[in-house]
Amino acid sequence: MKNTKNIFIMVLSGAYNLGDELILTSEIAWLENRFPEAKITIATYDEKSFLGDQEKYYFLSFFPNNIKKFPFQNLKYFFQTIWTIWKSDLIVIGGGGIFFDNEPGISFQKNLFEWKLRLFFARLFRKKVIFMGISLEVKKPENQEKLAKIFRKDDLILVRDARSAEILEKFQISATNLYDSVFLMPPKNLVKKSKIHTVGISLRDGFLTPYHVEILSNFVEVLSKNHKKIIFLSHSIFPSESHNDIHFVKKIFGEKYEVTLSMNETLDKYQEIDVMISMRLHATILAAQNNIPVMMIPYGPKTFSLSKILEIEPFMIAGENFSLESMLHKFSYLEHNFEKMQEKIHTKYRDIHQNFLQKLEKIDMMEP
Structure with missing residues (x-):
């Protein structure tokens, strides 16, 4: 070395x-x-x-x-x-x-x-x-x-x-x-919140059908009517529209909800988020790092794998669970068990982080 x-x-x-x-x-x-x-x-x-x-x-x-x-x-x-x-x-x-x-x-x-x-x-x-x-x-x-x-x-x-x-x-x-x-990235200190005020949402283009978009739109509208602040967190801000979260969100929701416009703004907004609705893998990891309970919309092997690693499979929105009724049921559970779910995601992320460092320490990076 x-x-x-x-x-x-x-x-x-x-x-x-x-x-x-x-x-x-x-x-x-x-x-x-x-x-x-x-x-x-x-x-x-x-x-x-x-x-x-x-x-x-x-x-x-x-x-x-x-x-x-x-x-x-x-x-x-x-x-x-x-x-x-x-x-x-x-x-x-x-x-x-x-x-x-x-x-x-x-x-x-x-x-x-x-x-x-x-x-x-x-x-x-x-x-x-x-x-x-x-x-x-x-x-x-x-x-x-x-x-x-x-x-x-x-x-x-x-x-x-x-x-x-x-x-x-x-x-x-x-x-x-x-x-x-x-x-x-080290876990953030756990400071428990008592109520859900702000919901963060991270989407990505190319994987949602019109059916999924309609259900998701109805779900967001219900949350908004129940006085939840909605913030869409942009993770990809590439100039091309096909890889730009801002363009994708505004194509669906128009100017109705807040959307972050830069990577640094997105990072800062995680401090405000209470619950995360996430398609993106790294949005889910960042939520866990910030002690934020997650409802996940998996779209491929890597996101299904992450839900298993973080033990959030009961809160996946996929297949027959991709319905307004199922989404509201899962959100209601998070709301009624909010403090416990914050502690659970914090503990899980902390354990993964520590385990990761310990395993890397045992690997000789320069061994032929």
């Missing part, structure tokens, strides 16, 4: 996604504690999206990055990436869902090619590679097989859910199942 002087970290940062930026800052804080003398270089699509101290680190643009519009700049990014990998002692990739074939409008083949290209130089220069807190959001067997080929036996692979470990096991690839990197 003492010989680790340069670390190159590649999270899918720079797209104004709060979850990805929190993964990055959480991992950096942990790496700095583990390797206090190391210099950290961050790959990003836009360093302005970074939530930490920008003056403290060196930023390098991902390659490719809008290559059709900026071909010559991308040539520079390409050679800078090669140089950075060559001089690094440790390459950290992830976490989060960096490999996927279930995102609307995003090509798995393109995603895989870009990571193969980056890893080619790490292999060429015989660098230690750590996949940290990743998940494999890959459904098709043929894609799973293609993805498995990018890993090597001497890679340290830390996944954040059991399904990802199972996918790799099919191809005789060893992985350690831990947690999402945002669980590295």
